[in-house]
Amino acid sequence: MKKFTASLLVLILSALLVMPAVMGASPAPAPVVGEIQSSVSFRSAPSTSSTVYKYLKAGDNVVILEQTNASWYKVQDVLGTIAYVSSSDKYIEIIYNASIVSSVSFRKSASTDGTRLRYLSKGESVLVTGQPNSAWFAVTDSKGVKGYVSTSEQYISLGASFSLPSGTKPGSGTGGGDTTPSAPQLIENTIAAGMKYWGTPYEFGSDRDTTTTFDCSDFVRTAFREGAKLTLPADSRKQGDYVKAKGATKSDWRSLKRGDLMFFMEYKGSKASNYAGINKATETITHVGIYLGNGQILHTYSTESGGVRTNDISGGQWENRFLFGGSVL
Template identity: 30%
Template sequence: MENNKFISYIDEIAVTDESSKKITIDNLNLRKSSSTKDDIILTIPKGAEVEIIPENKGWSLIKYKDTIGFVYNKYLADKKNEQTIKKYVNVATLNFRSGPSTSYSIISTLSKGTKVEVISTTNNWSKIIYDGKIGYVSSEYLSKSIDLNDKTSTLETADKIISYAKGLLGKKYVWADEGPDTFDCSGFTWYVYKNVAKISIPRTSKEQGVYGTYVSIKNLKPADLVFFDTVGVKDNIISHVGIYIGNNQFIHASSSKGKVVISNLENYYLDRFVNGRRILK
Protein backbone atom coordinates (compact mmCIF):
# COMPACT_ATOMS: atom_id res chain seq x y z
CA MET A 1 0.00 0.00 0.00
CA GLU A 2 2.79 2.39 0.92
CA ASN A 3 4.51 1.60 -2.36
CA ASN A 4 1.39 2.46 -4.35
CA LYS A 5 1.14 5.82 -2.53
CA PHE A 6 4.77 6.52 -3.34
CA ILE A 7 4.31 5.76 -7.03
CA SER A 8 1.21 7.96 -7.23
CA TYR A 9 3.07 10.80 -5.56
CA ILE A 10 6.04 10.52 -7.89
CA ASP A 11 3.76 10.46 -10.90
CA GLU A 12 2.25 13.78 -9.92
CA ILE A 13 5.32 15.82 -8.92
CA ALA A 14 7.41 17.88 -11.30
CA VAL A 15 10.31 16.10 -12.96
CA THR A 16 12.98 18.62 -11.94
CA ASP A 17 14.79 15.98 -9.86
CA GLU A 18 14.71 13.37 -12.60
CA SER A 19 17.63 12.46 -14.84
CA SER A 20 17.71 10.37 -17.97
CA LYS A 21 19.61 7.14 -18.30
CA LYS A 22 19.67 4.23 -20.72
CA ILE A 23 19.15 0.49 -20.30
CA THR A 24 22.30 -1.63 -20.70
CA ILE A 25 20.83 -5.13 -20.83
CA ASP A 26 18.27 -6.90 -23.03
CA ASN A 27 14.74 -7.04 -21.64
CA LEU A 28 15.17 -5.39 -18.24
CA ASN A 29 12.31 -6.20 -15.87
CA LEU A 30 10.26 -3.23 -14.64
CA ARG A 31 8.74 -4.27 -11.31
CA LYS A 32 6.06 -2.98 -8.96
CA SER A 33 8.53 -2.58 -6.11
CA SER A 34 12.28 -2.77 -5.42
CA SER A 35 12.41 -6.55 -5.11
CA THR A 36 12.99 -9.37 -7.57
CA LYS A 37 10.14 -11.19 -5.82
CA ASP A 38 7.56 -8.63 -6.88
CA ASP A 39 5.49 -8.74 -10.06
CA ILE A 40 6.94 -7.69 -13.42
CA ILE A 41 4.98 -4.88 -15.08
CA LEU A 42 6.75 -5.06 -18.42
CA THR A 43 10.24 -5.51 -19.91
CA ILE A 44 12.35 -2.67 -21.33
CA PRO A 45 14.63 -3.18 -24.37
CA LYS A 46 18.38 -2.50 -24.29
CA GLY A 47 19.26 1.10 -25.18
CA ALA A 48 15.87 2.54 -24.17
CA GLU A 49 15.93 5.92 -22.41
CA VAL A 50 14.21 6.10 -19.03
CA GLU A 51 13.64 8.88 -16.50
CA ILE A 52 15.19 8.20 -13.11
CA ILE A 53 13.45 9.54 -10.03
CA PRO A 54 15.03 8.53 -6.67
CA GLU A 55 17.52 5.72 -6.06
CA ASN A 56 17.22 3.44 -3.03
CA LYS A 57 19.23 0.38 -1.92
CA GLY A 58 20.34 -0.61 -5.40
CA TRP A 59 17.00 0.07 -7.09
CA SER A 60 15.66 3.06 -9.04
CA LEU A 61 12.09 4.16 -9.49
CA ILE A 62 11.80 5.05 -13.17
CA LYS A 63 9.30 6.31 -15.69
CA TYR A 64 9.38 4.49 -19.03
CA LYS A 65 6.94 5.95 -21.55
CA ASP A 66 3.82 6.24 -19.37
CA THR A 67 4.64 3.48 -16.91
CA ILE A 68 6.33 3.81 -13.51
CA GLY A 69 8.13 1.01 -11.70
CA PHE A 70 11.43 -0.22 -10.29
CA VAL A 71 14.58 -1.56 -12.01
CA TYR A 72 17.96 -2.69 -10.70
CA ASN A 73 20.57 0.11 -10.88
CA LYS A 74 23.48 -1.88 -12.31
CA TYR A 75 21.68 -2.12 -15.65
CA LEU A 76 21.47 1.66 -16.04
CA ALA A 77 24.00 4.06 -17.56
CA ASP A 78 24.08 7.83 -17.80
CA LYS A 79 22.39 9.15 -20.93
CA LYS A 80 25.28 11.55 -21.56
CA ASN A 81 27.49 8.49 -22.06
CA GLU A 82 25.22 6.98 -24.68
CA GLN A 83 27.93 7.33 -27.34
CA THR A 84 30.27 4.69 -26.01
CA ILE A 85 33.61 3.85 -27.62
CA LYS A 86 34.35 0.28 -28.63
CA LYS A 87 37.76 -0.97 -27.52
CA TYR A 88 39.52 -4.32 -27.22
CA VAL A 89 41.44 -6.00 -24.40
CA ASN A 90 45.15 -6.12 -25.30
CA VAL A 91 46.48 -8.35 -22.50
CA ALA A 92 46.10 -12.09 -21.81
CA THR A 93 43.70 -11.67 -18.91
CA LEU A 94 42.24 -8.40 -17.64
CA ASN A 95 40.42 -8.02 -14.32
CA PHE A 96 36.94 -6.49 -14.71
CA ARG A 97 36.34 -4.78 -11.36
CA SER A 98 33.41 -3.26 -9.51
CA GLY A 99 35.29 0.03 -8.97
CA PRO A 100 38.21 2.10 -10.31
CA SER A 101 41.11 0.62 -8.31
CA THR A 102 42.69 -2.74 -7.52
CA SER A 103 41.05 -2.66 -4.09
CA TYR A 104 37.63 -3.32 -5.63
CA SER A 105 36.30 -6.84 -6.14
CA ILE A 106 36.75 -8.67 -9.46
CA ILE A 107 33.50 -9.21 -11.36
CA SER A 108 35.17 -11.44 -13.97
CA THR A 109 38.28 -11.68 -16.14
CA LEU A 110 38.36 -10.70 -19.81
CA SER A 111 40.57 -12.42 -22.37
CA LYS A 112 42.66 -10.71 -25.02
CA GLY A 113 40.62 -9.48 -27.98
CA THR A 114 37.39 -9.11 -25.97
CA LYS A 115 35.34 -6.16 -27.23
CA VAL A 116 33.99 -3.74 -24.59
CA GLU A 117 32.11 -0.45 -24.63
CA VAL A 118 33.97 2.37 -22.87
CA ILE A 119 31.67 4.85 -21.13
CA SER A 120 34.32 7.15 -19.66
CA THR A 121 37.97 7.25 -18.58
CA THR A 122 39.33 8.86 -15.40
CA ASN A 123 42.73 8.52 -13.73
CA ASN A 124 43.79 5.65 -16.01
CA TRP A 125 40.64 3.64 -15.27
CA SER A 126 37.95 3.03 -17.87
CA LYS A 127 34.31 2.61 -16.95
CA ILE A 128 33.00 -0.02 -19.37
CA ILE A 129 29.96 -2.07 -20.31
CA TYR A 130 30.56 -5.77 -20.85
CA ASP A 131 27.95 -8.52 -21.04
CA GLY A 132 25.29 -6.14 -19.74
CA LYS A 133 27.33 -5.22 -16.66
CA ILE A 134 29.05 -1.95 -15.80
CA GLY A 135 32.50 -2.05 -14.20
CA TYR A 136 36.06 -0.81 -14.47
CA VAL A 137 39.32 -1.89 -16.10
CA SER A 138 42.79 -0.38 -16.31
CA SER A 139 42.86 1.88 -19.39
CA GLU A 140 46.36 0.83 -20.45
CA TYR A 141 45.07 -2.64 -21.30
CA LEU A 142 42.53 -1.43 -23.86
CA SER A 143 43.22 -0.71 -27.54
CA LYS A 144 41.13 0.78 -30.34
CA SER A 145 41.64 -2.24 -32.59
CA ILE A 146 42.73 -5.88 -32.63
CA ASP A 147 46.29 -6.56 -33.74
CA LEU A 148 45.79 -9.18 -36.45
CA ASN A 149 49.50 -9.99 -36.48
CA ASP A 150 49.35 -10.71 -32.79
CA LYS A 151 46.37 -13.01 -33.37
CA THR A 152 48.51 -14.95 -35.84
CA SER A 153 51.27 -15.06 -33.24
CA THR A 154 48.81 -16.56 -30.71
CA LEU A 155 47.88 -19.33 -33.13
CA GLU A 156 51.56 -20.05 -33.75
CA THR A 157 52.21 -20.20 -30.00
CA ALA A 158 49.31 -22.65 -29.56
CA ASP A 159 50.81 -24.87 -32.24
CA LYS A 160 54.21 -24.73 -30.54
CA ILE A 161 52.68 -25.62 -27.17
CA ILE A 162 50.99 -28.69 -28.61
CA SER A 163 54.09 -29.76 -30.53
CA TYR A 164 56.28 -29.35 -27.42
CA ALA A 165 53.79 -31.22 -25.25
CA LYS A 166 53.68 -34.12 -27.72
CA GLY A 167 57.47 -34.27 -27.54
CA LEU A 168 57.03 -35.25 -23.89
CA LEU A 169 54.76 -38.21 -24.60
CA GLY A 170 55.82 -41.26 -22.60
CA LYS A 171 57.56 -39.29 -19.85
CA LYS A 172 56.83 -40.88 -16.47
CA TYR A 173 54.17 -39.65 -14.08
CA VAL A 174 55.55 -38.83 -10.64
CA TRP A 175 53.42 -36.97 -8.11
CA ALA A 176 54.64 -33.41 -7.30
CA ASP A 177 57.25 -33.44 -10.10
CA GLU A 178 57.44 -30.69 -12.69
CA GLY A 179 59.98 -31.93 -15.23
CA PRO A 180 62.04 -32.19 -17.19
CA ASP A 181 61.74 -36.00 -17.18
CA THR A 182 58.92 -36.74 -14.73
CA PHE A 183 55.67 -34.89 -14.12
CA ASP A 184 52.41 -34.84 -12.27
CA CYS A 185 49.42 -33.42 -14.19
CA SER A 186 49.74 -29.75 -13.18
CA GLY A 187 53.53 -29.95 -13.23
CA PHE A 188 53.24 -30.98 -16.88
CA THR A 189 51.01 -28.05 -17.87
CA TRP A 190 53.09 -25.63 -15.79
CA TYR A 191 56.31 -26.86 -17.44
CA VAL A 192 54.98 -26.64 -21.00
CA TYR A 193 53.59 -23.11 -20.63
CA LYS A 194 56.73 -21.91 -18.85
CA ASN A 195 59.07 -23.22 -21.54
CA VAL A 196 57.07 -22.45 -24.67
CA ALA A 197 54.85 -19.42 -23.97
CA LYS A 198 57.08 -18.02 -21.20
CA ILE A 199 53.97 -17.75 -19.04
CA SER A 200 54.22 -18.71 -15.38
CA ILE A 201 50.84 -20.21 -14.53
CA PRO A 202 50.01 -21.39 -10.97
CA ARG A 203 51.50 -24.73 -9.96
CA THR A 204 48.50 -26.78 -8.80
CA SER A 205 45.51 -27.94 -10.84
CA LYS A 206 43.10 -26.26 -8.43
CA GLU A 207 44.85 -22.90 -8.83
CA GLN A 208 45.20 -23.33 -12.58
CA GLY A 209 41.46 -24.03 -12.72
CA VAL A 210 40.65 -20.39 -11.93
CA TYR A 211 43.54 -18.80 -13.83
CA GLY A 212 43.03 -17.19 -17.23
CA THR A 213 39.58 -17.01 -18.81
CA TYR A 214 36.73 -19.49 -18.49
CA VAL A 215 35.97 -21.55 -21.61
CA SER A 216 33.02 -23.90 -22.02
CA ILE A 217 33.61 -27.37 -23.47
CA LYS A 218 32.01 -26.42 -26.79
CA ASN A 219 34.33 -23.42 -27.21
CA LEU A 220 37.65 -25.11 -26.47
CA LYS A 221 40.60 -24.19 -28.69
CA PRO A 222 44.01 -25.87 -29.02
CA ALA A 223 46.30 -25.04 -26.06
CA ASP A 224 43.40 -24.33 -23.68
CA LEU A 225 43.69 -26.10 -20.34
CA VAL A 226 41.02 -28.66 -19.50
CA PHE A 227 40.09 -29.61 -15.93
CA PHE A 228 38.48 -32.67 -14.40
CA ASP A 229 37.10 -34.02 -11.14
CA THR A 230 38.66 -37.49 -10.96
CA VAL A 231 38.58 -38.11 -7.20
CA GLY A 232 35.64 -39.42 -5.19
CA VAL A 233 32.11 -38.23 -5.82
CA LYS A 234 31.54 -35.93 -8.78
CA ASP A 235 31.29 -32.58 -6.97
CA ASN A 236 33.26 -30.48 -9.52
CA ILE A 237 36.33 -30.17 -7.30
CA ILE A 238 39.28 -30.02 -9.70
CA SER A 239 41.86 -32.78 -9.30
CA HIS A 240 43.29 -33.21 -12.81
CA VAL A 241 44.39 -31.02 -15.73
CA GLY A 242 45.57 -31.44 -19.31
CA ILE A 243 46.13 -29.45 -22.50
CA TYR A 244 43.48 -29.54 -25.22
CA ILE A 245 45.04 -30.35 -28.61
CA GLY A 246 41.96 -30.25 -30.85
CA ASN A 247 39.80 -32.97 -32.39
CA ASN A 248 38.25 -33.70 -28.98
CA GLN A 249 41.60 -34.83 -27.55
CA PHE A 250 43.90 -33.62 -24.79
CA ILE A 251 47.42 -34.43 -23.64
CA HIS A 252 48.18 -34.96 -19.95
CA ALA A 253 50.35 -36.64 -17.36
CA SER A 254 48.13 -39.54 -16.31
CA SER A 255 48.57 -41.19 -12.92
CA SER A 256 46.55 -44.24 -14.02
CA LYS A 257 48.70 -44.72 -17.15
CA GLY A 258 51.86 -43.73 -15.31
CA LYS A 259 53.04 -41.43 -18.09
CA VAL A 260 52.21 -38.55 -20.43
CA VAL A 261 49.50 -39.68 -22.85
CA ILE A 262 46.84 -38.39 -25.25
CA SER A 263 43.23 -39.16 -24.30
CA ASN A 264 39.86 -38.57 -25.91
CA LEU A 265 37.54 -36.08 -24.27
CA GLU A 266 34.71 -38.60 -24.02
CA ASN A 267 33.17 -41.22 -21.73
CA TYR A 268 35.13 -41.11 -18.43
CA TYR A 269 36.73 -37.70 -19.00
CA LEU A 270 33.64 -36.12 -20.54
CA ASP A 271 31.61 -37.23 -17.54
CA ARG A 272 34.16 -35.66 -15.17
CA PHE A 273 34.88 -32.47 -17.12
CA VAL A 274 34.66 -29.34 -14.93
CA ASN A 275 35.76 -26.43 -17.13
CA GLY A 276 38.32 -25.08 -19.57
CA ARG A 277 40.63 -22.07 -19.15
CA ARG A 278 42.25 -19.98 -21.87
CA ILE A 279 45.77 -18.82 -21.02
CA LEU A 280 47.14 -17.45 -24.29
CA LYS A 281 46.68 -13.79 -25.21
Protein backbone atom coordinates (compact mmCIF):
# COMPACT_ATOMS: atom_id res chain seq x y z
CA MET A 1 0.00 0.00 0.00
CA LYS A 2 1.40 3.37 -1.02
CA LYS A 3 2.07 5.86 1.78
CA PHE A 4 -0.28 8.82 2.11
CA THR A 5 1.80 11.66 0.65
CA ALA A 6 1.22 15.39 0.23
CA SER A 7 0.72 14.99 -3.53
CA LEU A 8 -1.81 12.24 -2.91
CA LEU A 9 -3.68 14.52 -0.50
CA VAL A 10 -3.79 17.27 -3.15
CA LEU A 11 -5.12 14.77 -5.68
CA ILE A 12 -7.93 13.63 -3.37
CA LEU A 13 -8.89 17.17 -2.39
CA SER A 14 -9.05 18.26 -6.03
CA ALA A 15 -11.23 15.25 -6.85
CA LEU A 16 -13.69 16.24 -4.15
CA LEU A 17 -14.32 19.47 -6.06
CA VAL A 18 -15.75 17.54 -9.02
CA MET A 19 -17.94 15.27 -6.90
CA PRO A 20 -21.48 16.53 -6.41
CA ALA A 21 -22.82 17.10 -2.90
CA VAL A 22 -26.47 17.46 -2.02
CA MET A 23 -27.59 19.38 1.07
CA GLY A 24 -29.00 17.02 3.65
CA ALA A 25 -28.03 13.91 1.66
CA SER A 26 -25.62 11.16 2.66
CA PRO A 27 -21.93 12.08 2.53
CA ALA A 28 -20.41 12.14 -0.95
CA PRO A 29 -18.70 8.89 -1.94
CA ALA A 30 -15.05 8.65 -0.98
CA PRO A 31 -12.54 9.26 -3.78
CA VAL A 32 -11.27 6.06 -5.37
CA VAL A 33 -7.51 6.33 -5.88
CA GLY A 34 -5.57 4.25 -8.37
CA GLU A 35 -1.83 3.79 -8.72
CA ILE A 36 -0.30 3.35 -12.17
CA GLN A 37 1.59 0.04 -12.42
CA SER A 38 3.31 0.56 -15.76
CA SER A 39 3.40 3.30 -18.39
CA VAL A 40 -0.06 3.84 -19.87
CA SER A 41 -1.71 6.25 -22.31
CA PHE A 42 -3.75 9.12 -20.81
CA ARG A 43 -6.38 9.59 -23.52
CA SER A 44 -9.07 12.07 -24.56
CA ALA A 45 -11.72 9.35 -24.94
CA PRO A 46 -12.22 5.67 -23.98
CA SER A 47 -10.74 4.35 -27.21
CA THR A 48 -7.29 3.35 -28.47
CA SER A 49 -7.89 5.61 -31.48
CA SER A 50 -8.37 8.72 -29.33
CA THR A 51 -5.77 11.43 -28.71
CA VAL A 52 -2.98 10.63 -26.24
CA TYR A 53 -2.50 13.61 -23.92
CA LYS A 54 0.55 12.06 -22.26
CA TYR A 55 1.82 8.85 -20.72
CA LEU A 56 1.31 8.23 -17.02
CA LYS A 57 4.27 6.48 -15.41
CA ALA A 58 4.52 3.76 -12.78
CA GLY A 59 3.88 5.19 -9.33
CA ASP A 60 1.64 8.05 -10.51
CA ASN A 61 -1.69 8.38 -8.70
CA VAL A 62 -5.06 9.23 -10.23
CA VAL A 63 -8.59 9.51 -8.88
CA ILE A 64 -10.94 7.08 -10.65
CA LEU A 65 -14.17 8.95 -11.37
CA GLU A 66 -16.05 6.14 -13.10
CA GLN A 67 -15.64 2.90 -15.01
CA THR A 68 -16.84 3.90 -18.46
CA ASN A 69 -16.96 0.30 -19.68
CA ALA A 70 -15.17 -2.99 -19.06
CA SER A 71 -11.95 -1.66 -20.59
CA TRP A 72 -11.67 2.00 -19.50
CA TYR A 73 -11.60 4.19 -16.41
CA LYS A 74 -12.37 7.91 -16.44
CA VAL A 75 -9.72 9.44 -14.16
CA GLN A 76 -8.31 12.73 -12.88
CA ASP A 77 -4.57 13.29 -12.54
CA VAL A 78 -2.70 15.45 -10.00
CA LEU A 79 -2.99 18.51 -12.28
CA GLY A 80 -6.77 18.20 -12.40
CA THR A 81 -6.92 16.94 -15.99
CA ILE A 82 -9.73 14.47 -16.62
CA ALA A 83 -9.11 11.76 -19.22
CA TYR A 84 -9.24 7.98 -19.75
CA VAL A 85 -6.90 5.07 -19.03
CA SER A 86 -7.09 1.31 -19.50
CA SER A 87 -8.76 -0.47 -16.56
CA SER A 88 -6.45 -3.49 -16.93
CA ASP A 89 -4.69 -4.36 -13.67
CA LYS A 90 -1.52 -4.50 -15.76
CA TYR A 91 -1.68 -0.70 -15.82
CA ILE A 92 -3.62 0.44 -12.75
CA GLU A 93 -4.31 -0.84 -9.24
CA ILE A 94 -6.88 0.59 -6.84
CA ILE A 95 -5.10 1.52 -3.61
CA TYR A 96 -7.88 3.38 -1.76
CA ASN A 97 -11.64 3.07 -2.16
CA ALA A 98 -13.02 4.30 1.17
CA SER A 99 -12.43 6.98 3.78
CA ILE A 100 -13.01 7.12 7.51
CA VAL A 101 -15.87 9.46 8.50
CA SER A 102 -15.19 9.42 12.25
CA SER A 103 -12.70 7.66 14.52
CA VAL A 104 -13.36 3.92 14.56
CA SER A 105 -11.76 0.78 16.00
CA PHE A 106 -9.51 -1.12 13.58
CA ARG A 107 -9.70 -4.72 14.78
CA LYS A 108 -7.80 -7.93 14.14
CA SER A 109 -10.99 -9.93 13.60
CA ALA A 110 -14.56 -9.17 12.51
CA SER A 111 -15.93 -8.88 16.02
CA THR A 112 -16.20 -6.33 18.80
CA ASP A 113 -14.24 -8.91 20.82
CA GLY A 114 -11.40 -8.77 18.31
CA THR A 115 -8.11 -7.21 19.36
CA ARG A 116 -8.03 -3.49 18.57
CA LEU A 117 -5.02 -2.78 16.36
CA ARG A 118 -5.56 0.97 16.68
CA TYR A 119 -8.15 3.65 15.97
CA LEU A 120 -8.50 4.79 12.37
CA SER A 121 -8.73 8.58 12.26
CA LYS A 122 -11.29 10.76 10.53
CA GLY A 123 -10.15 11.44 6.96
CA GLU A 124 -7.91 8.37 6.62
CA SER A 125 -8.12 6.59 3.28
CA VAL A 126 -8.30 2.78 3.30
CA LEU A 127 -8.80 -0.06 0.85
CA VAL A 128 -11.93 -2.17 1.41
CA THR A 129 -11.10 -5.69 0.23
CA GLY A 130 -14.16 -7.63 1.34
CA GLN A 131 -17.18 -7.94 3.59
CA PRO A 132 -17.33 -11.09 5.74
CA ASN A 133 -20.80 -10.15 6.97
CA SER A 134 -23.20 -7.19 7.06
CA ALA A 135 -21.53 -5.63 10.11
CA TRP A 136 -17.84 -5.66 9.12
CA PHE A 137 -15.56 -4.64 6.25
CA ALA A 138 -12.15 -6.18 5.70
CA VAL A 139 -9.78 -3.25 5.05
CA THR A 140 -6.11 -2.48 4.49
CA ASP A 141 -4.67 0.78 5.79
CA SER A 142 -2.03 3.01 4.19
CA LYS A 143 0.80 1.01 5.80
CA GLY A 144 -0.49 -2.30 4.48
CA VAL A 145 -1.93 -3.47 7.81
CA LYS A 146 -5.02 -5.66 7.37
CA GLY A 147 -7.97 -5.60 9.76
CA TYR A 148 -11.69 -5.00 10.14
CA VAL A 149 -13.94 -1.98 10.70
CA SER A 150 -17.67 -1.46 11.18
CA THR A 151 -19.73 -1.09 7.99
CA SER A 152 -21.80 1.68 9.55
CA GLU A 153 -21.92 4.84 7.41
CA GLN A 154 -21.30 6.68 10.70
CA TYR A 155 -17.71 5.46 10.47
CA ILE A 156 -16.82 4.76 6.84
CA SER A 157 -17.70 6.15 3.41
CA LEU A 158 -17.27 3.93 0.37
CA GLY A 159 -16.13 4.99 -3.06
CA ALA A 160 -17.90 4.09 -6.30
CA SER A 161 -19.22 0.53 -6.36
CA PHE A 162 -17.06 -0.54 -9.30
CA SER A 163 -14.05 -0.43 -7.00
CA LEU A 164 -15.48 -2.75 -4.37
CA PRO A 165 -15.63 -6.53 -4.21
CA SER A 166 -18.89 -8.09 -5.37
CA GLY A 167 -21.48 -8.04 -2.60
CA THR A 168 -19.75 -5.25 -0.64
CA LYS A 169 -21.97 -2.42 0.51
CA PRO A 170 -22.42 -0.23 3.56
CA GLY A 171 -24.58 -1.57 6.38
CA SER A 172 -25.89 -0.66 9.78
CA GLY A 173 -22.94 -2.27 11.54
CA THR A 174 -25.34 -4.30 13.67
CA GLY A 175 -25.94 -7.34 11.48
CA GLY A 176 -28.86 -8.32 9.26
CA GLY A 177 -29.66 -7.11 5.77
CA ASP A 178 -29.14 -8.63 2.33
CA THR A 179 -25.74 -7.99 0.76
CA THR A 180 -26.32 -10.07 -2.40
CA PRO A 181 -26.28 -8.07 -5.67
CA SER A 182 -29.12 -8.55 -8.16
CA ALA A 183 -28.76 -11.15 -10.91
CA PRO A 184 -28.21 -8.50 -13.64
CA GLN A 185 -25.46 -6.90 -11.53
CA LEU A 186 -23.82 -10.30 -10.98
CA ILE A 187 -23.82 -10.83 -14.75
CA GLU A 188 -22.23 -7.43 -15.38
CA ASN A 189 -19.64 -8.14 -12.67
CA THR A 190 -18.89 -11.50 -14.31
CA ILE A 191 -18.50 -10.04 -17.80
CA ALA A 192 -16.25 -7.28 -16.46
CA ALA A 193 -14.18 -9.92 -14.65
CA GLY A 194 -13.87 -11.89 -17.88
CA MET A 195 -12.99 -8.85 -20.01
CA LYS A 196 -10.03 -7.98 -17.82
CA TYR A 197 -8.39 -11.21 -19.03
CA TRP A 198 -8.65 -10.18 -22.68
CA GLY A 199 -5.75 -11.72 -24.60
CA THR A 200 -4.72 -14.12 -21.82
CA PRO A 201 -3.14 -17.10 -23.63
CA TYR A 202 -5.05 -20.32 -24.29
CA GLU A 203 -3.83 -23.60 -22.85
CA PHE A 204 -5.76 -26.86 -23.02
CA GLY A 205 -6.09 -28.33 -19.53
CA SER A 206 -4.94 -25.08 -17.91
CA ASP A 207 -4.17 -24.95 -14.19
CA ARG A 208 -7.41 -24.11 -12.34
CA ASP A 209 -5.44 -22.40 -9.57
CA THR A 210 -3.79 -19.73 -11.77
CA THR A 211 -4.94 -17.08 -14.25
CA THR A 212 -1.86 -17.03 -16.49
CA THR A 213 -3.52 -19.26 -19.10
CA PHE A 214 -7.04 -20.58 -19.67
CA ASP A 215 -8.92 -23.20 -21.55
CA CYS A 216 -12.59 -22.50 -22.27
CA SER A 217 -14.15 -23.92 -19.10
CA ASP A 218 -11.39 -22.55 -16.85
CA PHE A 219 -11.99 -19.06 -18.24
CA VAL A 220 -15.77 -19.27 -17.69
CA ARG A 221 -15.25 -20.66 -14.20
CA THR A 222 -12.82 -17.86 -13.31
CA ALA A 223 -15.13 -15.11 -14.61
CA PHE A 224 -18.07 -16.35 -12.54
CA ARG A 225 -15.95 -17.03 -9.48
CA GLU A 226 -14.53 -13.50 -9.52
CA GLY A 227 -17.62 -11.66 -10.74
CA ALA A 228 -20.49 -13.55 -9.09
CA LYS A 229 -18.69 -15.41 -6.29
CA LEU A 230 -20.05 -18.61 -7.87
CA THR A 231 -17.78 -21.64 -8.32
CA LEU A 232 -18.87 -23.67 -11.33
CA PRO A 233 -17.70 -27.21 -12.17
CA ALA A 234 -14.20 -27.38 -13.63
CA ASP A 235 -15.01 -28.73 -17.12
CA SER A 236 -17.44 -27.74 -19.87
CA ARG A 237 -19.51 -30.94 -19.79
CA LYS A 238 -20.20 -30.65 -16.09
CA GLN A 239 -20.92 -26.95 -16.56
CA GLY A 240 -23.49 -28.01 -19.16
CA ASP A 241 -25.03 -30.43 -16.67
CA TYR A 242 -25.12 -27.60 -14.11
CA VAL A 243 -27.07 -25.35 -16.50
CA LYS A 244 -29.46 -28.17 -17.43
CA ALA A 245 -30.15 -28.79 -13.75
CA LYS A 246 -31.20 -25.13 -13.42
CA GLY A 247 -33.81 -25.69 -16.16
CA ALA A 248 -34.96 -23.52 -19.08
CA THR A 249 -32.16 -24.27 -21.54
CA LYS A 250 -32.45 -22.82 -25.05
CA SER A 251 -31.56 -24.51 -28.32
CA ASP A 252 -31.85 -21.25 -30.28
CA TRP A 253 -28.92 -19.00 -29.36
CA ARG A 254 -30.94 -15.91 -30.33
CA SER A 255 -33.19 -16.59 -27.32
CA LEU A 256 -30.33 -16.34 -24.84
CA LYS A 257 -29.82 -13.50 -22.39
CA ARG A 258 -26.61 -11.59 -21.70
CA GLY A 259 -24.44 -13.67 -19.39
CA ASP A 260 -25.93 -17.05 -20.32
CA LEU A 261 -23.50 -19.86 -21.03
CA MET A 262 -23.28 -21.29 -24.55
CA PHE A 263 -22.26 -24.90 -25.22
CA PHE A 264 -20.87 -26.30 -28.47
CA MET A 265 -20.05 -29.61 -30.16
CA GLU A 266 -16.75 -30.45 -31.82
CA TYR A 267 -15.63 -28.65 -34.98
CA LYS A 268 -16.57 -30.50 -38.21
CA GLY A 269 -16.05 -27.73 -40.73
CA SER A 270 -16.85 -24.11 -41.49
CA LYS A 271 -20.02 -24.73 -43.54
CA ALA A 272 -23.54 -25.34 -42.27
CA SER A 273 -23.68 -28.40 -44.53
CA ASN A 274 -20.93 -30.01 -42.44
CA TYR A 275 -23.44 -30.25 -39.58
CA ALA A 276 -26.50 -31.33 -41.57
CA GLY A 277 -28.26 -34.41 -40.23
CA ILE A 278 -26.47 -34.34 -36.86
CA ASN A 279 -28.62 -35.04 -33.81
CA LYS A 280 -27.30 -32.32 -31.51
CA ALA A 281 -29.21 -33.72 -28.55
CA THR A 282 -26.75 -36.61 -28.45
CA GLU A 283 -23.56 -34.67 -29.22
CA THR A 284 -20.82 -34.22 -26.61
CA ILE A 285 -19.98 -30.74 -25.32
CA THR A 286 -16.46 -29.69 -26.34
CA HIS A 287 -16.57 -25.91 -25.80
CA VAL A 288 -18.23 -23.26 -23.62
CA GLY A 289 -18.39 -19.46 -23.65
CA ILE A 290 -20.35 -16.50 -22.23
CA TYR A 291 -23.04 -14.85 -24.36
CA LEU A 292 -22.65 -11.05 -24.40
CA GLY A 293 -25.77 -10.20 -26.34
CA ASN A 294 -25.89 -8.60 -29.81
CA GLY A 295 -24.67 -11.82 -31.39
CA GLN A 296 -21.32 -11.88 -29.54
CA ILE A 297 -19.60 -14.51 -27.40
CA LEU A 298 -16.76 -14.04 -24.91
CA HIS A 299 -14.50 -17.09 -24.73
CA THR A 300 -11.13 -18.67 -25.46
CA TYR A 301 -10.52 -21.61 -27.77
CA SER A 302 -7.03 -21.76 -29.29
CA THR A 303 -3.49 -20.47 -29.10
CA GLU A 304 -3.67 -19.23 -32.70
CA SER A 305 -6.77 -17.10 -32.05
CA GLY A 306 -4.96 -15.05 -29.41
CA GLY A 307 -6.54 -16.38 -26.21
CA VAL A 308 -9.49 -14.67 -24.52
CA ARG A 309 -11.51 -12.75 -27.11
CA THR A 310 -14.97 -12.15 -28.55
CA ASN A 311 -16.47 -13.56 -31.75
CA ASP A 312 -19.58 -13.09 -33.84
CA ILE A 313 -21.88 -16.11 -33.63
CA SER A 314 -24.11 -15.74 -36.67
CA GLY A 315 -23.22 -17.38 -39.97
CA GLY A 316 -20.07 -19.23 -38.89
CA GLN A 317 -18.79 -22.21 -36.96
CA TRP A 318 -20.14 -20.97 -33.62
CA GLU A 319 -23.71 -20.90 -34.92
CA ASN A 320 -23.27 -24.28 -36.59
CA ARG A 321 -21.69 -25.94 -33.54
CA PHE A 322 -24.11 -24.50 -30.95
CA LEU A 323 -25.91 -27.14 -28.87
CA PHE A 324 -27.75 -25.24 -26.13
CA GLY A 325 -27.39 -22.45 -23.61
CA GLY A 326 -28.81 -21.11 -20.40
CA SER A 327 -28.24 -19.29 -17.14
CA VAL A 328 -26.21 -20.49 -14.18
CA LEU A 329 -27.98 -18.07 -11.79
